[in-house]
Amino acid sequence: MTKTLEKVLRKPLTGILISVVIGFLIGTVILLVAGFNPGSAYAAMFRGIFSKPKYISQVIINATPLILTALSVSFAAKTGLFNIGAEGQYIMGTLAAALIGYYVQLPPVIHPIFILLCAMLFGGLWGALAGWLKTKFGIHEVISTIMLNWIALYLNNYILSLPGVKKQGAQASNEILTSARTSILWDWKRSDAGKAWVAEHPVLGDILKTDLHWGILIALVAAVVIWFFLKHTTKGYAMRAVGQNPNASRFAGINVNRNTVQAMFIAGALAALGGAVQIMGTNSFRISVLPSHEGYGWDGLSVSLLAGSNPLGCILSALMFAALKYGSSTMQGDVGAPSEIINIMIGVIVLCIALSSIYPMIADSLKRREEMHA
Amino acid sequence: MEGQGTEYAVQMKGISKYFGSFCALDEVNLNVRKGSIHALLGENGAGKSTLMNVLYGLYAPEKGEIVLNGKPTLMKNPRVAIQNGVGMVHQHFMLVENFTIAQNIMLGSETTKKLDILDVATVRKQILELGEKYGLAVDPDQKIQDVSVATQQRVEILKALYRGAEILILDEPTAVLTPQEIEELIATLHHLVADNKTIIIITHKLKEIKQSSEWCTIIRRGKYVDTVKVADTTQEELANMMVGRQVSLHVEKSPATPGEVIFNVNGLKVCDHRGIEKVQDVNLTLRSGEILGVAGIDGNGQTELVDALCGLTRANGGTISIHGKEVQNTSPRNIRDCCISAIPEDRQKDGLVMSFTVAENMVLDNYNSKEFSSRGILNLKKMVSHATQLIEQFDIRPAGSEQTPARSLSGGNQQKVIVAREVYNDPELLIAVQPTRGLDVGAIEFVHKALIEQRDRGKAILLISFELDEILDLSDRISVIYDGRIVGELKPEETDEKEIGLLMAGGGGTA
Ligand SMILES: Nc1ncnc2c1ncn2[C@@H]1O[C@H](COP(=O)(O)OP(=O)(O)OP(=O)(O)O)[C@@H](O)[C@H]1O
Numbered sequence: 001m002t003k004t005l006e007k008v009l010r011k012p013l014t015g016i017l018i019s020v021v022i023g024f025l026i027g028t029v030i031l032l033v034a035g036f037n038p039g040s041a042y043a044a045m046f047r048g049i050f051s052k053p054k055y056i057s058q059v060i061i062n063a064t065p066l067i068l069t070a071l072s073v074s075f076a077a078k079t080g081l082f083n084i085g086a087e088g089q090y091i092m093g094t095l096a097a098a099l100i101g102y103y104v105q106l107p108p109v110i111h112p113i114f115i116l117l118c119a120m121l122f123g124g125l126w127g128a129l130a131g132w133l134k135t136k137f138g139i140h141e142v143i144s145t146i147m148l149n150w151i152a153l154y155l156n157n158y159i160l161s162l163p164g165v166k167k168q169g170a171q172a173s174n175e176i177l178t179s180a181r182t183s184i185l186w187d188w189k190r191s192d193a194g195k196a197w198v199a200e201h202p203v204l205g206d207i208l209k210t211d212l213h214w215g216i217l218i219a220l221v222a223a224v225v226i227w228f229f230l231k232h233t234t235k236g237y238a239m240r241a242v243g244q245n246p247n248a249s250r251f252a253g254i255n256v257n258r259n260t261v262q263a264m265f266i267a268g269a270l271a272a273l274g275g276a277v278q279i280m281g282t283n284s285f286r287i288s289v290l291p292s293h294e295g296y297g298w299d300g301l302s303v304s305l306l307a308g309s310n311p312l313g314c315i316l317s318a319l320m321f322a323a324l325k326y327g328s329s330t331m332q333g334d335v336g337a338p339s340e341i342i343n344i345m346i347g348v349i350v351l352c353i354a355l356s357s358i359y360p361m362i363a364d365s366l367k368r369r370e371e372m373h374a
Numbered sequence: 375m376e377g378q379g380t381e382y383a384v385q386m387k388g389i390s391k392y393f394g395s396f397c398a399l400d401e402v403n404l405n406v407r408k409g410s411i412h413a414l415l416g417e418n419g420a421g422k423s424t425l426m427n428v429l430y431g432l433y434a435p436e437k438g439e440i441v442l443n444g445k446p447t448l449m450k451n452p453r454v455a456i457q458n459g460v461g462m463v464h465q466h467f468m469l470v471e472n473f474t475i476a477q478n479i480m481l482g483s484e485t486t487k488k489l490d491i492l493d494v495a496t497v498r499k500q501i502l503e504l505g506e507k508y509g510l511a512v513d514p515d516q517k518i519q520d521v522s523v524a525t526q527q528r529v530e531i532l533k534a535l536y537r538g539a540e541i542l543i544l545d546e547p548t549a550v551l552t553p554q555e556i557e558e559l560i561a562t563l564h565h566l567v568a569d570n571k572t573i574i575i576i577t578h579k580l581k582e583i584k585q586s587s588e589w590c591t592i593i594r595r596g597k598y599v600d601t602v603k604v605a606d607t608t609q610e611e612l613a614n615m616m617v618g619r620q621v622s623l624h625v626e627k628s629p630a631t632p633g634e635v636i637f638n639v640n641g642l643k644v645c646d647h648r649g650i651e652k653v654q655d656v657n658l659t660l661r662s663g664e665i666l667g668v669a670g671i672d673g674n675g676q677t678e679l680v681d682a683l684c685g686l687t688r689a690n691g692g693t694i695s696i697h698g699k700e701v702q703n704t705s706p707r708n709i710r711d712c713c714i715s716a717i718p719e720d721r722q723k724d725g726l727v728m729s730f731t732v733a734e735n736m737v738l739d740n741y742n743s744k745e746f747s748s749r750g751i752l753n754l755k756k757m758v759s760h761a762t763q764l765i766e767q768f769d770i771r772p773a774g775s776e777q778t779p780a781r782s783l784s785g786g787n788q789q790k791v792i793v794a795r796e797v798y799n800d801p802e803l804l805i806a807v808q809p810t811r812g813l814d815v816g817a818i819e820f821v822h823k824a825l826i827e828q829r830d831r832g833k834a835i836l837l838i839s840f841e842l843d844e845i846l847d848l849s850d851r852i853s854v855i856y857d858g859r860i861v862g863e864l865k866p867e868e869t870d871e872k873e874i875g876l877l878m879a880g881g882g883g884t885a
């Protein structure tokens with residue numbers, strides 16, 4: 001009995017699961033203290049996630065940019081870098097998408113692809129800048145990326161303040177051209193035939209009511225590509241080596257500086273991809289003046305931590321993260337429990353995972369205790 | 375006489391320890407008499423460090439019992455070990471670099487003093503007293519980052535004594551010391567046992583065991599072999615017991631047949647980061663098919679010399695050329711591409727990515743060669759089979775460790791991984807810095823043979839070592855480095871330890 005428990009405690013997934021359970025337990029306590037019935041609150045939350053196809057669809061849509069920012073953070077972590085800058089790189093991606101989506105005219109399909117490439121270039125350079133500052137001047141990437149986040153935010157606002165960029169009467173840019181959008185069946189579902197079809201098909205029709213777009217595919221492909229890149233390519237190998245031990249890498253003839261800058265480029269490109277995908281796929285297809293950060297990059301940090309920096313794990317943990325956040329609004333609406341409780345829960349979960357080296361330690365002490373009795 | 379059980383300070387009975395399904399210790403016994411120096415001898419990966427970590431409460435054994443001074447004791451964690459008077463100095467030191475020596479010694483034991491405010495003056499006094507008593511002189515106010523390795527080790531020993539250690543474990547304390555420092559350490563150990571302390575020492579150097587220890591326990595591949603009285607046993611017998619076969623402690627080699635000059639260092643100057651010239655006008659010439667040994671005490675410019683040769687630091691003057699092509703101040707990659715390989719001095723810092731698997735580490739310098747990749751895609755299968763081959767060829771233990779992280783190999787086996795990798799490159803010039811640091815006699819024999827084999831195949835080897843025996847055994851020519859200069863060139867058959875030792879200490883006048 002203790003033996004199996006001990007084994008289970010040593011599995012990496014266990015830490016994540018236990019952390020989730022602890023998160024829910026603490027959420028329960030808070031709900032009780034605040035005078036809500038935890039049962040009905042959680043029921044409402046899960047209803048808000050699973051009860052309709054369109055909810056599930058919405059969760060997937062919300063998870064899409066998170067997968068990409070989390071990938072950015074995870075990739076950096078695997079190469080020994082701490083990318084706090086996903087937020088700013090994300091903004092560079094949205095900027096690229098909004099500007100190129102509106103000012104450049106290209107045929108459909110080509111247009112989004114061109115935007116994706118440009119966004120990756122923008123965000124990549126933004127990330128690489130932090131890498132360069134690190135290799136050239138020894139400025140730690142945590143410091144530089146935090147500053148670059150703010151610079152990106154103000155750059156966004158500055159560009160919107162330029163004459164002609166803002167749409168008349170709005171605090172936002174013009175919508176990107178339809179050729180640049182990645183929505184699925186956007187026009188058709190608004191046509192009469194489309195409306196009729198939607199009414200007839202409860203499941204697919206319901207899904208079509210959301211801003212369904214191709215972004216999730218891009219995110220999935222990116223996750224697989226990054227996983228493959230790290231595990232199977234020479235470049236990925238070199239970047240990991242440099243991240244884990246720059247001295248030994250240099251000694252073995254690997255160019256440490258170049259690989260550091262390139263790794264930050266890729267990390268930046270991934271986060272920017274998240275930004276671009278979001279602008280091209282979701283209503284309102286434009287960027288707005290930002291009073292503060294939107295938080296996709298910061299959430300990416302949490303999601304990446306949840307995933308243990310595993311690229312494929314980012315997919316699942318982003319979905320879970322998005323689901324909890326989305327469900328919390330129903331909880332607020334139906335039961336009146338403040339959605340902040342979900343934020344606290346997520347915070348607790350992330351904190352527990354950050355502490356998850358504790359579970360193997362518990363296993364060790366279990367083992368010792370058993371020996372004492374033996 | 376006291377009771378029967380109390381003759382021994384430490385009794386470890388039937389200790390078994392598994393890592394996963396791998397059995398690192400299989401019912402090992404160890405009985406250490408109070409007030410004696412007891413050596414623990416065994417090949418790389420035999421389980422010496424593991425056994426000591428069990429004694430110190432770092433690992434929980436699956437089976438077995440620990441009896442201290444006749445009292446069965448459960449070593450739940452190092453704190454319990456310390457409370458029971460057990461202290462340990464690890465293979466790799468655990469000191470805080472930017473703390474002073476006094477602060478490092480206090481660290482961790484301050485909590486035992488309840489809420490008392492620490493009286494630094496008293497602690498300093500105690501440190502000085504302890505140092506005086508056992509010949510462990512240190513300046514309590516110096517920072518760790520500013521003192522030598524030998525001093526750091528003294529700090530580790532003082533730290534253990536300060537916490538009241540009666541039983542002191544030293545895991546390969548001499549691997550990082552110069553011959554003089556080793557003598558000082560052994561003198562200190564004798565002081566300690568004179569004060570009825572008990573010492574367990576791990577070392578691969580049989581000579582040191584003869585000099586220091588009364589008893590020696592031998593373990594082989596996780597199994598107890600024997601405990602012998604050192605005075606009644608020869609070095610050869612010890613070596614044979616530990617390896618389980620006949621080992622020759624001296625290398626057999628035929629006279630060198632040097633060919634043409636392939637490597638040339640001319641007027642090399644290297645400054646350290648503070649701009650102090652650490653290598654001053656060094657000239658070296660190497661022919662194919664010979665081993666040039668550079669003898670010297672640690673800190674006389676060897677590190678800077680090697681760094682410059684490998685392209686890790688700038689040469690501030692002079693030239694380095696291989697086959698007539700100048701390579702100074704190019705990149706490490708370029709130098710490696712010119713068929714120069716190197717075994718670094720510090721295996722964990724410069725030689726290995728500890729979190730990478732053995733297979734990954736085996737290709738650190740040539741992962742993108744045609745052999746292991748095509749069009750940027752790694753051939754993982756080939757990497758693993760390559761590792762399997764080298765693991766067998768170089769007897770890296772445990773066999774089948776291709777996919778285990780380098781971190782969980784024993785120190786000596788980590789070293790073998792690097793040697794295997796660099797020798798496999800079959801370089802025109804192999805720069806070997808302390809290539810056998812931390813290796814057991816069997817493995818040393820093996821590496822020495824491998825180096826000589828390289829030489830006999832017409833390759834050049836630059837051997838840099840602090841160990842005179844190694845230099846004398848292997849080299850065809852010897853250069854002595856002192857204070858960043860080559861102060862003497864000698865032939866091994868025409869010189870002896872005395873003469874070299876004098877030159878190494880700067881007593882040779884100017885050459
Ligand atoms: N944490 C670990 N996880 C898995 N295996 C380990 C771990 N620590 C040690 N081992 C294995 O246990 C065996 C014994 O290791 P140990 O470090 O005790 O050897 P050692 O006798 O100290 O050798 P050396 O002289 O090379 O330092 C080795 O085969 C090693 O690979």
Ligand SMILES: [Mg+2]
Pocket residue numbers: 422423424465545784785786
């Ligand atoms: Mg060891």
